[in-house]
Amino acid sequence: MTTPDTLVVGLVSISDRASTGIYEDKGIPALQEWLGSALTTPWRAETRLIADDRPGIEATLIELVDDCGCHLVLTTGGTGPAPRDVTPEATLAVADKEMPGFGEEMRRISLNFVPTAILSRQVAVIRKQALIVNLPGQPKSIRETLEGVRAADGSVRHVGIFAAIPYCIDLIGGPYAETDPQVIQAFRPKSALRPR
Numbered sequence: 001m002t003t004p005d006t007l008v009v010g011l012v013s014i015s016d017r018a019s020t021g022i023y024e025d026k027g028i029p030a031l032q033e034w035l036g037s038a039l040t041t042p043w044r045a046e047t048r049l050i051a052d053d054r055p056g057i058e059a060t061l062i063e064l065v066d067d068c069g070c071h072l073v074l075t076t077g078g079t080g081p082a083p084r085d086v087t088p089e090a091t092l093a094v095a096d097k098e099m100p101g102f103g104e105e106m107r108r109i110s111l112n113f114v115p116t117a118i119l120s121r122q123v124a125v126i127r128k129q130a131l132i133v134n135l136p137g138q139p140k141s142i143r144e145t146l147e148g149v150r151a152a153d154g155s156v157r158h159v160g161i162f163a164a165i166p167y168c169i170d171l172i173g174g175p176y177a178e179t180d181p182q183v184i185q186a187f188r189p190k191s192a193l194r195p196r
């Protein structure tokens with residue numbers, strides 16, 4: 001059920017091949033599974049599977065934020081250097097504000113997994129009431145960047161970017177989202193914490 005407290009999350013898989021059925025889309029299922037494990041407060045997803053086409057990406061982001069009322073939009077795919085990779089350009093084109101820390105930190109986190117992490121041009125922006133974050137196209141990169149890096153014993157070695165997302169959503173007027181600390185410990189300044 002959608003209440004004013006429900007976090008509305010847009011999930012956008014951007015892939016020429018998955019959107020034309022050449023391979024099965026693994027982006028949206030990976031995003032849904034990770035958010036399902038991480039969020040402990042009400043949320044629902046609006047999902048879209050689209051091609052690497054700049055006008056189409058821009059229209060989808062605008063629809064999700066302006067018409068569907070998303071508080072958070074996570075994209076996957078199209079952040080690399082290939083000619084068809086235009087997700088960052090489309091995201092910047094619909095932005096009110098850039099949030100450069102997210103892209104910088106995701107590349108740092110991803111370098112713990114692959115040396116080609118520097119090939120991702122991923123960005124994050126604010127449009128109206130929503131935070132839009134680009135994730136790389138490899139389905140495994142979704143968990144890697146959102147949750148961060150763990151040691152063999154499960155302890156956190158490099159905090160994932162999702163730790164900062166609930167407070168960012170507070171600051172742009174969205175619902176107070178909480179997470180399972182076993183998956184990702186959301187951080188808020190003491191003054192912003194609400195009693196449970």
Ligand SMILES: Nc1ncnc2c1ncn2[C@@H]1O[C@H](COP(=O)(O)OP(=O)(O)OP(=O)(O)O)[C@@H](O)[C@H]1O
Nearest residue numbers: 013015016017018024025026027077078080137138
């Ligand atoms: N939606 C997806 N589902 C499953 N695997 C994907 C998906 N998107 C990307 N991948 C995998 O991650 C790799 C890198 O993603 P990238 O976004 O660069 O795709 P690509 O090579 O441009 O091709 P395409 O846009 O057709 O997926 C892909 O080659 C593919 O192996």
Ligand SMILES: Nc1nc2c(c(=O)[nH]1)N[C@H]1C(S)=C(S)[C@@H](COP(=O)(O)O)O[C@H]1N2
Nearest residue numbers: 077078079080110116120136137138141144
């Ligand atoms: N965490 C993580 N980040 C990653 C990767 C990955 O496997 N894991 N793949 C990299 C590679 S190989 C590329 S080309 C870039 C861009 O990917 P995209 O074009 O699929 O968005 O993301 C990089 N970032």
